[in-house]
Amino acid sequence: MTTRRHFVQSASALAALGTLSPLIARAQGVDQVKIINGFPAGGTADATSRRIGEQLRGSSYTPNAAVVENKPGAGGRIACETVKNAAPDGRTLLLTPFSCTSVYPHIYSKLSYDPFTDLMPVSIAAVMHHGLAVGPMVPATVKNVRDYVAWCKANPDKASYGSPAAGSLPHFLGALLSSYTGVPLTHVPYRGSVPGVTDMLGSQLASMFTPSGDFLANHKAGKIRIIATSGPTRSPFSPEVPTFAEQGFSELTTEEWFGFYAPAKTPSSIINSANAAINATLKNPTVISSLGTFGLAPAGSTVREMDKSQRDAYFRWGPLVKHIGFTGMS
Template sequence: MTTRRHLLRAAAAGSLSPWLAHPAWAERLKSTKLVVGFAPGGTTDLVARRVAEKMGGSFAETAIVDNRSGAGGQIACTVVKAAAADGQTLLCTPYSCMVIYPFVYSKLGYDPVADFTPVGIAATTTQAMAVGPLVPASVKNVQDYVAWVRQNPQHNTYGSPAAGSTSHFLGALLGIESHLPLTQVPYRGAVPGITDLVAGQLAVMFTTTGDLLPHYKAGKLRLLATSGTRRSTFAPEVPTFSEQGFANLTSEEWFGLYAPAKTPAGLVQAANTSLRTALQDKAVIDSLAGVGLVPTPSSPEEMAESQRSQALRWGPLVKKIGFTADS
């Protein structure tokens, strides 16, 4: 009893974090916010909102989403970097902000490793390659597309949701490996690119599989490949890039939660437990599936390891492509 009293006094005096003084992390916070670096309605925003709905009431009494869009998600990262390490501010982001951006931007306002503590992966998506009515129906796979572009070099452009995105790099890698001078047309998000694709103004588009599914199911475009290690559960009839001889185009991008650096381990674990519980909820699973996302719960340690391994993979690939934000 005396020891406990001394610990509480020390915590109150500021010499010991109250989260370490006693298991208060097991109690709910009053509130927490999930900061998202993209506009409402996008994939990252949807992940955050579905998770927040369930974390409110478990990890915190209330959980809200705070959209800080801009600079491809970088603004949200800097906001969370500067936040107090008390569990009241978390970041929900695609891994590109932590894995790819260090190789694309000469100056980032944050260090993906030093400034954040991984909480857990939430969901995973694959990319897909789609062609529209501008491409003949005889083009049924990636090799057919490569052959068609060789014969029709005026159609050597491909769309992506943004320069520096995973979609951009997959198209660039296809060009390098096929020895084709493919030129990216960067759009402001997937929707305008898909609109041009369906209208026959663009030959091919690389973007997340979920972005393309509604139009694919409606027969308005064709999927030539998906980027997973296995075929997508949402389009199992479509072969992967790897199956078609393009193993370098394998990509499974995850969306995850981060806390500011130095957040106490107890708080991180509590947030991870709440996240895992949310990802088991049928409503969350169904909502994520609607945009081609698969719940992929992980431990903080597994997320950190994935971040490290993906950075090791993407660094050389980005260098091979030769793209920087300054180029």
């Protein structure tokens, strides 16, 4: 690209002046940013990383589009540990749901990272509602949550639900539904949403809890049916679907966000630059529209607002995790 070529040529020429090179480096920001997320390509985490990352080009933070690297596995913990160990120079960001930073500390006694000391909040990126969907294995007469619970009770050998990871909020929503109704539901964890949705489409899995955006395309095509969403109000992306609260399950009301983090000890000047660039990107109509196709609502924040939200979620989910009784292996 002409702009990129001009930047390289100019930087090379100015570098020869020696004493001016530090000033030029600071003026241009971070040369190349990598966004790491812990989930497979094709899902909501991947979409958020790519849609925002490509629009960072030309900001005061970085002259180039960010490179996205997927590190699926361990429910996103591998990605968190990777960023924890990265150099605190602004070149590496983590994009993760708050499950990894606010819920996992209650689950794993030997978590490989401390969300409050090893990672620095940068900005909330997007808010999502989770959904419960059923696939072809479940008869068309199942139209709502109570129908689903009754069907599971009558078909215990098929009463299973998938989630994008053990210990994720979708996992716990299924566990809470099981606890509050007294109907056993078998949890099937996946490495992200996409493999679980694929199994549900193929009638290998009855149902799934996951970000509702991961269901939207197949729901609109009539291949699966979203029967409830977790937000305090109906999702604008599937307004025909009632919330859990509307159906008598207010305990399952929750929202979750994806947020950007940097390694601890990243200079505040870089954090602030990244925050400003991300928040500007979230006002871009192209980004808003693109994220909307995945059921995501852009929601920027200050660093302090994100830190408070993370801590609020931590204190809310602690008692619920204890109620569910789930403990993950380190």
